[in-house]
Amino acid sequence: MKAAEIENNILIVKNREDEKLNDRKGAIVKVLGCGLCGSDIVKLKQHLVKNGTVLGHEIVAKIVEINSETNFKKEDIIITSHHIPCGKCEYCKNGNVSMCRHFKETNIKPGGFSELVYVSEEHLKNVAYLKPENLSNEEAAFYEPLACCIRAVKRAKLRENSTALVIGLGSIGILMAQALRAFGMNVIGCDLIASRIELLKNLGIEAFNVLEMCDSIKVDGVFMTSGSDKAIETALKYVRDGGKILVFSSTPQNFGYANNEIYYRELTILGSYSPSPEDLKDSLELLKEKKVKVKNISTDYPLEKIQKAINDTLDNKILKAYIKIN
Numbered sequence: 667m668k669a670a671e672i673e674n675n676i677l678i679v680k681n682r683e684d685e686k687l688n689d690r691k692g693a694i695v696k697v698l699g700c701g702l703c704g705s706d707i708v709k710l711k712q713h714l715v716k717n718g719t720v721l722g723h724e725i726v727a728k729i730v731e732i733n734s735e736t737n738f739k740k741e742d743i744i745i746t747s748h749h750i751p752c753g754k755c756e757y758c759k760n761g762n763v764s765m766c767r768h769f770k771e772t773n774i775k776p777g778g779f780s781e782l783v784y785v786s787e788e789h790l791k792n793v794a795y796l797k798p799e800n801l802s803n804e805e806a807a808f809y810e811p812l813a814c815c816i817r818a819v820k821r822a823k824l825r826e827n828s829t830a831l832v833i834g835l836g837s838i839g840i841l842m843a844q845a846l847r848a849f850g851m852n853v854i855g856c857d858l859i860a861s862r863i864e865l866l867k868n869l870g871i872e873a874f875n876v877l878e879m880c881d882s883i884k885v886d887g888v889f890m891t892s893g894s895d896k897a898i899e900t901a902l903k904y905v906r907d908g909g910k911i912l913v914f915s916s917t918p919q920n921f922g923y924a925n926n927e928i929y930y931r932e933l934t935i936l937g938s939y940s941p942s943p944e945d946l947k948d949s950l951e952l953l954k955e956k957k958v959k960v961k962n963i964s965t966d967y968p969l970e971k972i973q974k975a976i977n978d979t980l981d982n983k984i985l986k987a988y989i990k991i992n
Contacts, residue, residue, distance in 0.1 A: 669780035670972045670989075672719045675710050677779070677972050684782055685775065687731045691787035693738065695727035700778035701807040701964065702975055702987035704838065704893075708916065710976065722778025722989070723748035724810050726803040730782075736790045745809045746785055746794035747946055748774050764817075764940035779972060781991055792943050798954045804988050805953065808960040811838065813941035813949035815845040815914075820945070821938045822912045824887045826850040831885040833900050834892025835862035835873065837963055837986035838914065842889050843871050844958040854885065856900070857892075859982060869959060876900060890914060895921050902927055910934040964988040 667684045670677040687694050701724030709715045729742045738744065750772045751763035758766050775784045785794065797806045815838065824830060828851055832843045835857035843866055846853045855866045855873040866873040884906040890897050893915045901911045902923070911923075911933065923935055941949070952958045964986040967975040975987035 667781040668969060669720045669776060670722075670969060671717070672710065672715055672721070673717055675713060677710070677721070677976065679970050679972070682776075685780070685784045687733060687784070690784070691733055691735075692790060693729045693734060693785045694731040695725070695744065695783050695785055696730050697725050697727045697778060697781060697783055697991045698743070699803050699807055699988055699990045700725045701811065702972075702979065702989060703811065704836070707976055707979060720777030720780050722780070723774065724807045725774065725778040725783065726797060726806045727783060727785075734787055734790050736787070736794075738790055738794070738796075743797040743803075744785075744794050745797050745806050745950075746774065746789050747810045747813070747941070747943075748772070748778075748789075749940060750788055750792050751942060763942045769940070779969065779989060779991070781969075793946055795950055798950070800956075801953060802961075804964055804966070805960050807964070807988055808841065808953060808958075809946065809949055810941070812841050812845065812953065812958055812960075813945040814838070814938075815842040816849075816948050816952075817941040817945045818842065818889060818912050818914050818938035819845050819849050819851075821936060822887050822889070822910055824851060824910065827852060828886035829854065830887045830889060831856065831883075831901075831904055832889045832891060833857075833876070833897050834890070834894070834915065835859070835866055836891065839889075839891040840866060840869070840963060840985070841958065841960070842891050842914065844869060845952070846889070847871060848952055848957045851887075854883070862985070865963075865985075879904070885909065887912060893917055898923060902933075905933060907931045908933070910936065913937045966990050 700722040706721040749769045751766040752768035830846045830851045832855045843855045856876040863873045887910045888901040888905045889912045965984040978984045
């Protein structure tokens with residue numbers, strides 16, 4: 667089978683041995699497509715993964731072999747996430763499911779940028795669903811990233827009708843803004859790129875160029891989906907006293923927040939990472955009901971052009987890449 671492997675911090679498509687079920691429970695799936703996540707790019711840029719690793723986790727795939735006690739069957743087209751919390755440890759009991767050690771150890775194998783993938787029985791039972799008929803493969807691939815945004819919205823615990831500002835209107839920012847609206851918030855988005863501002867406006871959400879925003883704007887919650895160091899400064903400027911800043915990005919310089927601002931203004935700064943099974947279920951419902959619209963957000967690339975997809979994403983030529991594999 668073909669798979670895009672890391673080789674000296676770029677992705678190169680190589681032939682490798684087919685993934686086989688053998689005597690394992692679960693399924694072998696033929697990947698139809700896989701979204702390119704920002705975390706995949708971070709792992710490459712920051713040299714966080716070894717040569718030979720296959721990235722990718724936002725898959726839509728067809729079952730070609732199965733040995734399972736679930737109702738899934740051969741030829742079913744499914745979506746799945748890649749991590750599963752144990753539900754029993756102290757992290758899970760305290761609601762920090764993405765910190766669960768079992769969560770971090772589980773994954774699809776070898777990774778979504780591959781023709782064939784092994785999906786365990788645990789995945790099938792907890793985080794896999796049939797692809798809804800009213801969603802294209804490309805739309806269905808947003809199942810996991812939207813769930814990440816839903817997780818962030820829930821963790822912020824803003825009251826209904828609160829005002830939220832999303833800083834950074836990449837694909838996650840567009841999803842985050844729609845998720846906030848779906849959960850009853852009044853939403854504003856901001857970015858520097860005109861096409862992204864227009865995209866959010868066309869979805870019915872107020873959006874501005876961050877350089878042209880009125881200084882008097884004060885919001886209950888800021889959702890920082892931009893990895894720019896300037897995003898921290900912008901978040902502090904527009905959050906109201908006593909408000910919340912939800913961090914859903916990493917910044918290159920790892921700058922922190924001014925302690926005195928947090929102290930004297932009684933700000934709450936919190937992070938959010940990956941979704942729980944319940945967040946994934948909510949994501950699927952919002953996509954099915956078209957309460958979050960993702961059509962035409964991503965751009966198709968064949969597996970052989972995956973490195974170009976990464977480069978185009980980094981150069982802001984596209985919002986998000988969807989890698990068509992079969």
